[in-house]
Amino acid sequence: MKKVERKQRDFGEALEETMALAMRFNGEQAPPVDSEIVWADPRTESPGVLTDAVIKQYAGGLIPWEAALEKLGYSQTQIQRFSKMRLSDALMKGVEADQGVADPAPPAPVQVKGPIIRA
Numbered sequence: 001m002k003k004v005e006r007k008q009r010d011f012g013e014a015l016e017e018t019m020a021l022a023m024r025f026n027g028e029q030a031p032p033v034d035s036e037i038v039w040a041d042p043r044t045e046s047p048g049v050l051t052d053a054v055i056k057q058y059a060g061g062l063i064p065w066e067a068a069l070e071k072l073g074y075s076q077t078q079i080q081r082f083s084k085m086r087l088s089d090a091l092m093k094g095v096e097a098d099q100g101v102a103d104p105a106p107p108a109p110v111q112v113k114g115p116i117i118r119a
Helices: 002-025 047-059 065-071 076-098
Strands: none
Touching: 047 065, 065 076
């Protein structure tokens, strides 16, 4: 895996330089900010393990919300859409609180009666 990560780092730098040269050749100005090639994670962790690790990092205040979504594999477009949804939800909750509308009560727990089967 280290070999793959090393190649990603080396090829990423080369691709960034190539894109800057292509833009200059095309008559465009070089981008004012530093570009970055984003590679897929070469590790083969299960989604559950990855999600658990990211949630712990976010809950511990180690990473911001957007970084957590990046680590989970969401694209920048998806993260922007989620941010808008999150803002919209927060605004709606504020409006509902101003109007005295409370969150709906959670459903009552369901009690199931019947025989207990043990294997």
